[in-house]
Amino acid sequence: xxxxxxxxxxxxxxxxxxxxxxxxxxxxxxxxxxxxxxxxxxxxxxxxxxxxxxxxxxxxxxxxxxxxxxxxxxxxxxxxxxxxxxxxxxxxxxxxxxxxxxxxxxxxxxxxxxxxxxxxxxxxxxxxxxxxxxxxxxxxxxxxxxxxxxxxxxxxxxxxxxxxxxxxxxxxxxxxxxxxxxxxxxxxxxxxxxxxxxxxxxxxxxx
Numbered sequence: 001x002x003x004x005x006x007x008x009x010x011x012x013x014x015x016x017x018x019x020x021x022x023x024x025x026x027x028x029x030x031x032x033x034x035x036x037x038x039x040x041x042x043x044x045x046x047x048x049x050x051x052x053x054x055x056x057x058x059x060x061x062x063x064x065x066x067x068x069x070x071x072x073x074x075x076x077x078x079x080x081x082x083x084x085x086x087x088x089x090x091x092x093x094x095x096x097x098x099x100x101x102x103x104x105x106x107x108x109x110x111x112x113x114x115x116x117x118x119x120x121x122x123x124x125x126x127x128x129x130x131x132x133x134x135x136x137x138x139x140x141x142x143x144x145x146x147x148x149x150x151x152x153x154x155x156x157x158x159x160x161x162x163x164x165x166x167x168x169x170x171x172x173x174x175x176x177x178x179x180x181x182x183x184x185x186x187x188x189x190x191x192x193x194x195x196x197x198x199x200x201x202x203x204x205x206x207x
Contacts, residue, residue, distance in 0.1 A: 004193035004194055004195050005029070005193060005194045005196070005198060005201060006027075006180075006191065006193050007027060007028055007029040007030065007193075007194060007198070008028070008030045008031070008032065008191070008193070008194055008201075009023065009028055009030075009031055009032075009183055009186060009190060009191055009192065010032040010033070010034075010061075010170070010189075010190045010192060011031055011032070011033050011045075011049060011186070011189065012033065012034035012043055012045065013034070013043050013044050013045045015045075015186060015187075018049070018052075018186045018187075019185035019186070020049075020053050020055075020056040020058055020185065021056045021185070022184050022186075023058075023183050023184060023185040023186050024056050024057065024058055025185075026183055026184040026185065028058065028183060029058065029198065030058060030059035030060070030061060030089070031049070031058050031060060031061065032060075032062065032063055032089060032091060032192075033045070033046055033049045033050060033053065033060070033061065033062055033063070034046065034062075034063055034064075034065060035063060035064060035078055035081050035082055036064045036065070036077050036078045036081050037065040037067060038065070038067040038074060038077070039067075039069055039070065039073045039074055039077050040077060041065070041077070042077075042081050046062070050062075059087075059089070059201075059202070059205045060087070060088055061088060061089030061091060061205070062078075062081075062082045062089070063091040063093045063124075064078040064091070064092055065093045065095075065097075066092060066093055066094050066097070066102070066108065066111070067097050067100055067101060067103060068097060068100065068102050068103055068104060068107065069101070069103075069107070070107065071103070071108060071109065071110030071111035071114070072110050072111070072114050074103075074107070074111055075110070075111045075114035075115050075118075076114070078090075078111075078115070079114075079115065079118055079119070085119045087205065087206050087207075089124065089204070089205050090115060090119065090121075090123040090124065091124035091125070091126050091149060092108065092111055092112060092123050092124070092125055092126065092146070093126045093127075094108055094125060094126060094127040094130060095126070095130050105134055105135075105140065105143070108125075108143060109140070109142045109143065112125065112142065112145075113142060116145075120207075121207050122146045124146055124147050124148070124167065125143055125146035125148055125149065126149040126150075126151060126168075127151060128150060128151030128152050129152075131143075131160055131162070132160050135160060135161075135162055137161050139161060139162045140162055143162060144162050144163060147163075147167040147204070148160075148162075148163040148165075148166050148167055149166070149167060149168040149169075149170065149192070150166040150168070150169045150170065151170045152169065152170070152171070153170075153172055153176045153177030154171075154177065157169045165195060166195055167194070167195055167196075167204065168192045168193065168194055168195070169192060169193045169195070170191070171191060171192070171193060172190070172191050173190050174187075174189045174190060175188065
């Protein structure tokens with residue numbers, strides 16, 4: 001198995017004004033940008049960053065930050081804001097919510113099922129200790145149909161039993177975790193490895 005490709009970053013308004021062409025020159029292939037949060041929240045940089053990413057010739061993805069509320073309504077917010085799903089990777093960000101209730105497994109199932117119904121494919125599922133804590137050694141037949149984007153800031157990815165392996169691994173938040181922590185044009189940021197070849201990455205993205 002070849003070494004994972006360290007070619008994906010994820011961004012949000014927290015990253016400020018970023019230079020995506022410079023990131024592409026440095027070897028980045030894909031950017032997953034925060035689109036929405038909860039039932040009504042929209043990331044203020046989503047629309048402008050989507051244009052910048054696609055103008056730079058990079059793969060573009062969108063993620064939704066989950067909160068503890070109706071999963072279907074959150075999925076609608078996400079899908080409405082993303083609008084066009086053509087060649088756009090979609091992801092549910094399932095982690096503890098620091099500003100209110102966190103999404104339950106039932107709400108997560110409703111979210112990913114609705115995304116599948118509307119777009120024809122299950123979204124990626126981003127999580128780390130939160131899903132491990134909730135599922136333990138159990139498996140979830142609905143969530144297991146999503147590809148796993150593992151969040152773990154350490155040298156070795158530990159995959160929950162619900163998935164055979166990780167597809168993407170967020171190994172650093174730009175401060176902790178293995179190096180490198182930064183990307184030219186972006187600075188310190190969330191960096192993500194892909195468990196496969198460049199062609200497999202493009203195939204996953206395009207669906």
